[in-house]
Amino acid sequence: MVKRVDYHIHTTFSDGEGSYKEVIDRARELNLESIAITDHFDPYDPNPSINNIREMDLIEHFSMIKEYACKKGQRVICGIETCTDFYGKIRLSDRVIKNCEIIITSPHYIEYGGSIIPGKYYDDKFWTAYKNKVINMAKGSGNILGHMESYLPYGSMLVPNTTTFEGRIRLAQKIANRYFDEKYIDELIDTLRFSNKAIELHCMTKSPRDWVIDKLSQNNIPMSIGSDAHALDAVGMIDWGIEKIKGHKCIQYSI
Numbered sequence: 001m002v003k004r005v006d007y008h009i010h011t012t013f014s015d016g017e018g019s020y021k022e023v024i025d026r027a028r029e030l031n032l033e034s035i036a037i038t039d040h041f042d043p044y045d046p047n048p049s050i051n052n053i054r055e056m057d058l059i060e061h062f063s064m065i066k067e068y069a070c071k072k073g074q075r076v077i078c079g080i081e082t083c084t085d086f087y088g089k090i091r092l093s094d095r096v097i098k099n100c101e102i103i104i105t106s107p108h109y110i111e112y113g114g115s116i117i118p119g120k121y122y123d124d125k126f127w128t129a130y131k132n133k134v135i136n137m138a139k140g141s142g143n144i145l146g147h148m149e150s151y152l153p154y155g156s157m158l159v160p161n162t163t164t165f166e167g168r169i170r171l172a173q174k175i176a177n178r179y180f181d182e183k184y185i186d187e188l189i190d191t192l193r194f195s196n197k198a199i200e201l202h203c204m205t206k207s208p209r210d211w212v213i214d215k216l217s218q219n220n221i222p223m224s225i226g227s228d229a230h231a232l233d234a235v236g237m238i239d240w241g242i243e244k245i246k247g248h249k250c251i252q253y254s255i
């Protein structure tokens with residue numbers, strides 16, 4: 001039985017649009033079995049709306065979430081979405097890690113010394129560095145490897161004001177088809193098998209690709225359903241993930 005859960009949601013605490021109360025109310029309305037509120041927390045992120053959140057505020061955020069969730073009778077898991085260093089190491093204090101019930105590690109940026117030219121999307125060296133970092137992240141700590149085939153860190157490659165959200169998704173698909181081949185996915189799966197980390201079914205971008213989901217399923221890698229909702233009306237948009245778990249007979253990541 002596939003559980004109706006959404007394990008990747010942002011609130012106004014980081015860059016989401018709904019407050020934690022609104023998110024919990026929405027989850028209740030949708031009858032979701034469980035949700036995870038996973039705001040960004042990463043002191044190393046280049047984005048100032050993300051990198052200046054204080055540890056004590058995060059811990060307080062968790063306790064307010066728990067209190068409201070309890071009052072509303074909604075199961076809510078408290079955690080974060082964060083990036084790691086190049087070697088897959090989470091750079092957070094023990095206190096933060098101890099307080100997180102779920103940690104999604106997503107490749108939001110990569111440590112890359114080369115120069116990036118806007119409009120030059122197929123930069124072999126850059127994508128090689130990306131692939132290496134993702135393998136390291138799969139090896140490293142955290143529970144779930146987030147959106148590794150979409151929301152790629154190509155921000156500085158984009159020509160300003162020329163791409164739409166859909167355009168960026170299509171670009172990520174082209175990059176995935178070109179660089180994340182079967183040999184690479186096999187290497188990623190071998191890594192995940194040892195680390196016991198789950199991989200995310202990223203409902204917002206409908207990724208990873210079908211053949212990748214098939215391989216992950218054949219190798220018993222757990223899959224975590226997440227909407228990656230930033231807008232309130234995207235909370236619980238998990239139907240694609242549920243279909244994939246059923247259709248590909250995946251093991252569902254569940255807490």
Ligand SMILES: [Zn+2]
Pocket residue numbers: 081106108146147151
């Ligand atoms: Zn992300």
Ligand SMILES: [Zn+2]
Pocket residue numbers: 008010081228
């Ligand atoms: Zn996210």
